[in-house]
Amino acid sequence: MKSRDNGGMTELIHNTTIDTLLERRSIRKFSNEALSSEVIATLETVAQHAPSSQFLNDWSAIRVTDPDIKNQLAHIGGQPYIAQAPLLYVFVLDEHRNAAIARSKGVETGDDAFTLTSSYRYTQAQNDAVLALHAMETAAYSLGLGCVVLGSILNDAAALVDLLGLPEYTYPVLGLAIGKPDQEPALKPRMPRSMQFFENEYPSSDERLLSGLDTFDDEVRQYYDLRNTERPVDAFSDQIAVNAVDAAVLNKSVLPLAQRQGFRLDR
Ligand SMILES: Cc1cc2nc3c(=O)[nH]c(=O)nc-3n(C[C@H](O)[C@H](O)[C@H](O)COP(=O)(O)O)c2cc1C
Incomplete structure (x- = not known):
């Protein structure tokens, strides 16, 4: 397989890890094959070994196995392949567990001195969750599986919170669909x-x-996009121009729901 051009004359170093990363492309069609408990345990343990800001481990992931919940996630995301994923996770930034731990140590979590709800912690917990997801994604590809990261489930983050019972001091970050690939998309180019x-x-x-x-x-x-084979892909600059004025993102404002979940992002 031809890896993406590295944008320069310098030869790249190759090994299996680097090639796994260079050949990664999103997979949106999976075979029905279920994944073994060993694969699941391996992927989840790898995710746990990702770096963590101040070692707070302030993320969690919901493994979604209930077909009904999968369908509802696919509906929220507007992407039917979400429901077909043999293995599906929703990663959440999670200060709920740490708040409970702090309380067990006598810390008051209801007053201004409690800072796990601050904007800094919110963003660092989000970073933790993304790094864990990415470690899992890379491990999955190294096992011959394919993945797609799912931001679409945040189309209605409030519905997601209700659907998954996400408690105070949590906020959904991203989904990750994993399975045996049933398609071979082209590698998407990257900028110089x-x-x-x-x-x-x-x-x-x-x-x-x-x-x-x-x-x-x-x-x-x-680039030949399997998602829409009918029409050519727009130039990158045209895609950016369209996204730059996409009013739909304003319906996904983080602040109100983060507040509802107990975060105080003004601090
Ligand atoms: C934060 C994030 C959210 C994404 N959300 C979706 C999504 O909801 N649905 C989808 O099909 N792909 C999603 N993707 C995948 C991107 O579309 C994909 O990574 C990008 O087009 C580059 O293609 P490649 O992964 O094949 O290199 C997401 C990727 C990221 C990093």
């Missing part, structure tokens, strides 16, 4: 490395920042 990696400081002009964009636009246009 020079557009994303800068030395010592951020580029001072848009001209420098965007050099390479035209070539990347052409590459993206040529």
